[in-house]
Amino acid sequence: MADTALTAQSRSPLAHAADRLAAATRSSGGVVRLAELPFLAQVNIRLDAKGAAADAVGLALGLPLPLEPETVVRAGELTALWLGPDEWLVVGPPGTQRDLERRIRSAAGDEPVSVTDVSAQRTTVLVAGPRARDLLSHGCSLDLHPRAFGPGRCAQTNLARTQVVLVARDQPRAGFWVLVRSSFAGYLTDWLLDAAAEYI
Incomplete structure (x- = not known):
């Protein structure tokens, strides 16, 4: 990576x-x-919106992943963007992408999840x-x-x-x-x- x-x-x-x-x-x-x-941190997440991982990731980030199409949820310095039924982009302060990735992966546990740092993209x-x-x-x-x-x-x-x-x-x-x-x-x-x- x-x-x-x-x-x-x-x-x-x-x-x-x-x-x-x-x-x-x-x-x-x-x-x-x-x-x-x-240099805003940008982390792409793919997971089942109805699975246990979605709620766990929301709790770990301190903001729920938005479920309504084309909406945004913001809490503190983090913003979550709905990109698709099973896809979100989490935007945070510069330099926080590794921490965000770690928190998301840890919260998802054994549930299927894709976490990709797209900050440089x-x-x-x-x-x-x-x-x-x-x-x-x-x-x-x-x-x-x-x-x-x-x-x-x-x-x-x-x-x-x-x-x-x-x-x-x-x-x-x-x-x-x-x-x-x-x-x-x-x-x-x-x-x-x-x-x-x-x-x-």
């Missing part, structure tokens, strides 16, 4: 774009806020501000109106022809997380900056 521990030399997929994202946020006067949230882009929904709607076919995709919702979808996991954050004015594969992060950032030009 690859070592995903953070080192002093770790460089996020969007480190080269940090100044451009910050400049766009400043120029928009806060109407749109763009930033990378690098994706990065996270924060899209926030009063025009965040409008900006994302330029390249996403989902209905992003708050009635259809309000706080606590998530979806695997395409944004600007890039596969992403889109998360409507549950705190007031927290905006959206866009979880994107690292290899497509630069392209998506360029698209977001271009689409945000009308608000700058």
Whole structure:
């Protein structure tokens, strides 16, 4: 298994774009806020949602795995995203992926479970501000109106022809997380900056 521990030399997929994202946020006067949230721990879980392991894993993590499609459960610094009937993504603070894996495997015991650290596979882009929904709607076919995709919702979808996991954050004015594969992060950032030009 690859070592995903953070080192002093770790460089996020969007480190080269940090100044451009910050400049766009400043120029928009806060109407749109763009930033990378690098190195978040991301652990994919596959197990039987109706089995004993699901409840045990929820207890070990301190949050239940969401059972309603395309919903999010958040407790403390952890967020669990429903990705499918037997699949979830647990997102936590940078550097916690090994601890999360250990806790999940230990809780599952002998029950069949798949636990995969995908932290290095994706990065996270924060899209926030009063025009965040409008900006994302330029390249996403989902209905992003708050009635259809309000706080606590998530979806695997395409944004600007890039596969992403889109998360409507549950705190007031927290905006959206866009979880994107690292290899497509630069392209998506360029698209977001271009689409945000009308608000700058």
